[in-house]
Amino acid sequence: MTTSTQLRSCGTTAPRQASLFLVVLLAIGCAGCATVRPQADTAAAGCPRLDATYPAADWERIAQPECAGWSPAGLDQVTQKLSTMATTAMMVVTGGRVLFEYGDLEAVSYLASVRKSILSMLYGIYVERGTIDLDETLAQIGIDDVAGLTDAEKQATVRHLLMAKSGVYHEASNAGDDLASAPARGSQRPGAYYLYSNWDFNALGTIFELKTGRDIYDALDEHLVRPLGMQDFDRSTHRRTGNANRSVHLAYHINLSTRDMARIGYVMLRRGEWNGHRIVPRAWVSESTRPHTRVHQMNPERRRSGAFGYGYLWWVFDRPDQDPVFNGAYTGLGAVGQHILVVPALDLVVVHKTRPGRPDNASVSHGQFLEVIDLLLKARCAGSCAAASLRPAA
Numbered sequence: 001m002t003t004s005t006q007l008r009s010c011g012t013t014a015p016r017q018a019s020l021f022l023v024v025l026l027a028i029g030c031a032g033c034a035t036v037r038p039q040a041d042t043a044a045a046g047c048p049r050l051d052a053t054y055p056a057a058d059w060e061r062i063a064q065p066e067c068a069g070w071s072p073a074g075l076d077q078v079t080q081k082l083s084t085m086a087t088t089a090m091m092v093v094t095g096g097r098v099l100f101e102y103g104d105l106e107a108v109s110y111l112a113s114v115r116k117s118i119l120s121m122l123y124g125i126y127v128e129r130g131t132i133d134l135d136e137t138l139a140q141i142g143i144d145d146v147a148g149l150t151d152a153e154k155q156a157t158v159r160h161l162l163m164a165k166s167g168v169y170h171e172a173s174n175a176g177d178d179l180a181s182a183p184a185r186g187s188q189r190p191g192a193y194y195l196y197s198n199w200d201f202n203a204l205g206t207i208f209e210l211k212t213g214r215d216i217y218d219a220l221d222e223h224l225v226r227p228l229g230m231q232d233f234d235r236s237t238h239r240r241t242g243n244a245n246r247s248v249h250l251a252y253h254i255n256l257s258t259r260d261m262a263r264i265g266y267v268m269l270r271r272g273e274w275n276g277h278r279i280v281p282r283a284w285v286s287e288s289t290r291p292h293t294r295v296h297q298m299n300p301e302r303r304r305s306g307a308f309g310y311g312y313l314w315w316v317f318d319r320p321d322q323d324p325v326f327n328g329a330y331t332g333l334g335a336v337g338q339h340i341l342v343v344p345a346l347d348l349v350v351v352h353k354t355r356p357g358r359p360d361n362a363s364v365s366h367g368q369f370l371e372v373i374d375l376l377l378k379a380r381c382a383g384s385c386a387a388a389s390l391r392p393a394a
Contacts, residue, residue, distance in 0.1 A: 074379025112334030124284030173242030
């Protein structure tokens with residue numbers, strides 16, 4: 001994917017034929033921010049051409065952030081903020097190049113619930129092939145669990161589980177969800193009530209393996225790791241885990257480095273395409289990252305004050321009062337600070353990591369991460385204008 005336009009640093013004036021990207025910037029009231037200029041103007045300013053690209057064996061770096069419309073001083077403020085947090089690594093990609101990096105990008109650790117968003121990508125591949133039918137029920141597939149599911153619960157479909165709307169409130173094999181806030185079993189019909197439940201997500205792992213005949217990690221290796229050229233993936237460290245006495249559906253934790261997580265985000269940003277090759281179906285990228293549950297429908301009720309609705313295992317920005325720049329943005333979220341954030345309007349991917357299981361239990365909350373993103377966006381304007389904010393209005 002290439003473009004004939006080029007970003008320049010703040011303080012320039014855009015021509016009338018400026019791209020839609022400029023329209024988005026103007027829509028958020030960011031007067032004086034980075035604008036789009038024809039390539040000839042940028043070259044005259046001493047900036048290299050920065051057409052969108054894909055990483056090869058390693059990521060290419062942007063040597064002059066100001067040539068891409070970002071303030072080096074503003075990015076330094078992001079670094080200073082991260083140094084006060086439990087962040088172990090953060091990487092920002094725009095146009096397929098690394099704009100910003102912090103910490104050890106090669107260190108591999110587990111992704112927590114970001115694993116679910118990656119499973120969604122694998123689902124899309126096999127749904128398009130016709131191997132998985134989203135409207136098939138648990139009863140038809142033969143899904144059950146410890147002490148049994150009810151006939152009503154077995155009417156939940158694969159689609160309901162992808163939306164976290166199964167209505168099945170069976171205990172999960174691992175913690176880290178909202179099952180403690182679940183309604184009574186049998187009180188909600190499938191598809192009627194959103195609840196973030198590891199039972200749904202882990203059962204999706206079982207269903208994937210049953211329907212495809214593939215081990216999840218083998219499929220991950222074939223369909224994402226190798227085609228995207230991941231640098232640090234080790235298949236031997238991956239196995240399903242959990243307490244089978246609570247649920248037979250075990251968790252499928254995934255271990256990736258920050259720079260390999262960025263490849264996941266970038267192929268999603270490019271709507272499933274990677275350097276001319278189709279990796280994830282384009283229609284699935286759109287369908288899985290739109291809000292099937294709106295923010296005002298989220299449960300428990302405290303989630304309605306946040307920024308996100310829910311798609312197919314992706315968290316989707318959905319507040320009616322959010323800046324337009326976040327329309328269409330989405331993220332994978334994991335415990336203690338794991339994030340893959342995709343902002344299509346800015347051609348931007350942000351990956352953030354902590355080290356789960358640290359002795360000091362240090363973590364970065366979702367709110368703290370959004371504060372970092374606020375600082376990052378201000379670097380687009382060099383502090384000379386009001387940057388868009390991810391945080392909802394009071």
